Amino acid sequence: MAHAVISCLHANHAALEAVLADIDQQGIDTITCLGDLVGYGPQPNEVVELIRQRAIPTCQGCWDEDIIEGLNACDCSYPSQLAERRGHLAHQWTADQLSEENKDFLANLPMSLRRDRLLFVHGSPNSQHEYLLPNMDAFAALERVETAEADTLFCGHTHHPYVRELRDGSIRVRVQEGVASGGPSEEREINLPVRRIINAGSVGEPRHGNTNATYVIHDEQTGTVEIREVAYDVERTCRAIVESGLPAIFAWRLRHGFEYAERADDASHVCER
Amino acid sequence: MARWALISGLRGDLEAYEAIQEDLRHTRRVDTLFVLGDVIGPARNCDALLSRLQQPRRGELRPQCLYGWWEDQLLAERGYRGGRRADALRLSQGETAVDALLQAVDPGHMGWLAELQFGFIELDCALLHGSSATVEDSLGPDSSPLLLLDRLTRMEVNRLFTARSGQQFSIELTGGGIESQVRDLEGQRHQQQSVPKRQVIGIGAGVHYTIYDPGTDRFDFLAAGSRSQERARGFA
Amino acid sequence: MSQTLLISGPPGCGKTSWILKRVQAHRGPCGYLRLAGYPDEGLAQAPDGGIDLAYLQDQCPRLLDLADLDQALAPRPEHLLALIELPQFQPPTESGLGGVDRRVIPQLEALHLKPDEHLHFGRDTALPRQDTLDFSSLQAWERNLAGSVWDPASLSSFWFELVNGAYGDVYRAKALMNLPDGRAFFCNWMVSQEGSQFLPLQALAPPDGRPERLSRLVVQGKGLDPAAIEVTLADCLLSQALPHSFPSA
Numbered sequence A: 001m002a003h004a005v006i007s008c009l010h011a012n013h014a015a016l017e018a019v020l021a022d023i024d025q026q027g028i029d030t031i032t033c034l035g036d037l038v039g040y041g042p043q044p045n046e047v048v049e050l051i052r053q054r055a056i057p058t059c060q061g062c063w064d065e066d067i068i069e070g071l072n073a074c075d076c077s078y079p080s081q082l083a084e085r086r087g088h089l090a091h092q093w094t095a096d097q098l099s100e101e102n103k104d105f106l107a108n109l110p111m112s113l114r115r116d117r118l119l120f121v122h123g124s125p126n127s128q129h130e131y132l133l134p135n136m137d138a139f140a141a142l143e144r145v146e147t148a149e150a151d152t153l154f155c156g157h158t159h160h161p162y163v164r165e166l167r168d169g170s171i172r173v174r175v176q177e178g179v180a181s182g183g184p185s186e187e188r189e190i191n192l193p194v195r196r197i198i199n200a201g202s203v204g205e206p207r208h209g210n211t212n213a214t215y216v217i218h219d220e221q222t223g224t225v226e227i228r229e230v231a232y233d234v235e236r237t238c239r240a241i242v243e244s245g246l247p248a249i250f251a252w253r254l255r256h257g258f259e260y261a262e263r264a265d266d267a268s269h270v271c272e273r
Numbered sequence B: 001m002a003r004w005a006l007i008s009g010l011r012g013d014l015e016a017y018e019a020i021q022e023d024l025r026h027t028r029r030v031d032t033l034f035v036l037g038d039v040i041g042p043a044r045n046c047d048a049l050l051s052r053l054q055q056p057r058r059g060e061l062r063p064q065c066l067y068g069w070w071e072d073q074l075l076a077e078r079g080y081r082g083g084r085r086a087d088a089l090r091l092s093q094g095e096t097a098v099d100a101l102l103q104a105v106d107p108g109h110m111g112w113l114a115e116l117q118f119g120f121i122e123l124d125c126a127l128l129h130g131s132s133a134t135v136e137d138s139l140g141p142d143s144s145p146l147l148l149l150d151r152l153t154r155m156e157v158n159r160l161f162t163a164r165s166g167q168q169f170s171i172e173l174t175g176g177g178i179e180s181q182v183r184d185l186e187g188q189r190h191q192q193q194s195v196p197k198r199q200v201i202g203i204g205a206g207v208h209y210t211i212y213d214p215g216t217d218r219f220d221f222l223a224a225g226s227r228s229q230e231r232a233r234g235f236a
Numbered sequence C: 001m002s003q004t005l006l007i008s009g010p011p012g013c014g015k016t017s018w019i020l021k022r023v024q025a026h027r028g029p030c031g032y033l034r035l036a037g038y039p040d041e042g043l044a045q046a047p048d049g050g051i052d053l054a055y056l057q058d059q060c061p062r063l064l065d066l067a068d069l070d071q072a073l074a075p076r077p078e079h080l081l082a083l084i085e086l087p088q089f090q091p092p093t094e095s096g097l098g099g100v101d102r103r104v105i106p107q108l109e110a111l112h113l114k115p116d117e118h119l120h121f122g123r124d125t126a127l128p129r130q131d132t133l134d135f136s137s138l139q140a141w142e143r144n145l146a147g148s149v150w151d152p153a154s155l156s157s158f159w160f161e162l163v164n165g166a167y168g169d170v171y172r173a174k175a176l177m178n179l180p181d182g183r184a185f186f187c188n189w190m191v192s193q194e195g196s197q198f199l200p201l202q203a204l205a206p207p208d209g210r211p212e213r214l215s216r217l218v219v220q221g222k223g224l225d226p227a228a229i230e231v232t233l234a235d236c237l238l239s240q241a242l243p244h245s246f247p248s249a
């Protein structure tokens, strides 16, 4: 059965509509959402309501968490003062706009969703704020999937869609125990299982080089994964940004396919908060 | 190069600490003493040991301390960890253990405990109570090598000294690798990665401690009061 | 023998870079003067605010400031190479010295300067060829940044946005900017050239201070949005509470 996974809608209603239409057109009726319904974009209530109306199972994203809990993202996740100030401004604006009912909905989203050996999270199984980048250390990436007891891990948060397969892994160790130093040691080799990480990209805030929305379709029978790109009415969202009183620079950045505020270079970093 | 002594898990046992200090007085070339947490515990009053760590006697090595799992629980229960309380302790050992822990430490020591750090990085070694993930991470000889490799990678160090399990052990990563294939909108990339040569060392607890020589990368698992053993191996 | 050269050309054609090369190649003393230029119909001359002189003096500390009246009245050193820069959009109507804009002559006379030669970018082959742009109805905007210090990572984001059109159609952007480590950069971008120049000044200010040296941003283009630039500047400049730096800076 083919199912669609979407992530990082970021209050972009036109993009979400276009992606849902693309999914409907293919006759797919199982959709999972990996969070970040709001943040930066101009239509937080509309986007949350559309997800609620279509009853799409959703896990909580970093923005969804922060809007409820107060800013949780550490300063070190912003690469510059400019990015940080813009992030805070967007946070404040979104918090003011969201209805209590929609805030409640975001507050009660689960950290993860599980269907058999498929696990759905926003950032990583450890945190909504951890980035699993495509070039992350392969053992560390495998550890995330293994520790979470999944075969395939779906994540978002990086806004960069990809499919990563980790295979033919092994680790050899020499173990020495006990008080006596230089005592007997034991050699062991473990073979690591094949695991996959599938990043769904971003519907509402592209970071992959152009303005298209991205999401993925996974076929459980065949194991194939398709990364879909969907064009949408970017100008409609840009107009809404300006009309809503958000900074015009957000519209300019969206129109040119740049994320609203840059993310830190060392995105794998998790702050010890 | 001078050597390090690494201890942990004293849980208020001043006698064990004195026995280790006595040992170290007779061990050559040890100039640094690291205490990787759990200096407190609920089983006995810890004030004497805490005072001693803060005011070493003449001729004793001055300890460099981290907080451990027990300190973290106490700090949480006393409101030093935001909204978090000693929930892990409460869940595993019940309310009486929480009360006993509160009784075991005079509130006057809280300032000193609150200042303790999570870890030290010395040369290419990470010194931690648990692991780079959390203070409660219990690494032991049976831990998954994949998990160990992840914990080493997070700190970008070659050696990780840990204390949480209380065991003395060494696990060396000696070989292996993994294949990774990434497909995105730009295309497909292949990557072959080898296991880096790295090591996790459990330093022990209480009178069981570890001496490490960064110059030769040699370490020894010891127990305080058994110096004769050590001499027999030609260590000193 | 001394020589006095008048160099003119449209903004961003490379006058200052060419002058720097001449100064560095000249063995004897050199002097420099930058004239303001004249707004031709609808074309605002960007006030340079001393950026070029400050940059040249940083690169060549012994460069004489020919605008300094005391120096103008003092006897000129032998073998002086005097270089006069004049921003000018339109090519001169006559060749050679006859083409010098009449309006600059009284000013030059007051400073005891008399050009021996006039070179115009786009006209004279002695100068490098540049893509010349159509400068119809240019707007100019400038901002004094003295005493302000940039968060370095924010500066690179802002510059990227500025030269890529986030604040209007920018033809030319030029600036001297202070960084928290005491360095200053000469930032230079021109629509006809690929990439931006970021050249560090030789002179360092004490780190974590508020350097009072010249610091300025000058922008030329069409449909500029100064209010939006100001908003971004406010988010990029470090607050009073120095030192303050970001991990990836």
Ligand SMILES: [Zn+2]
Binding pocket: A008, A009, A010, A036, A061, A157, A158, A159, A202
């Ligand atoms: Zn996102």
Ligand SMILES: [Zn+2]
Binding pocket: A036, A061, A062, A063, A122, A128, A157, A158
């Ligand atoms: Zn996110």
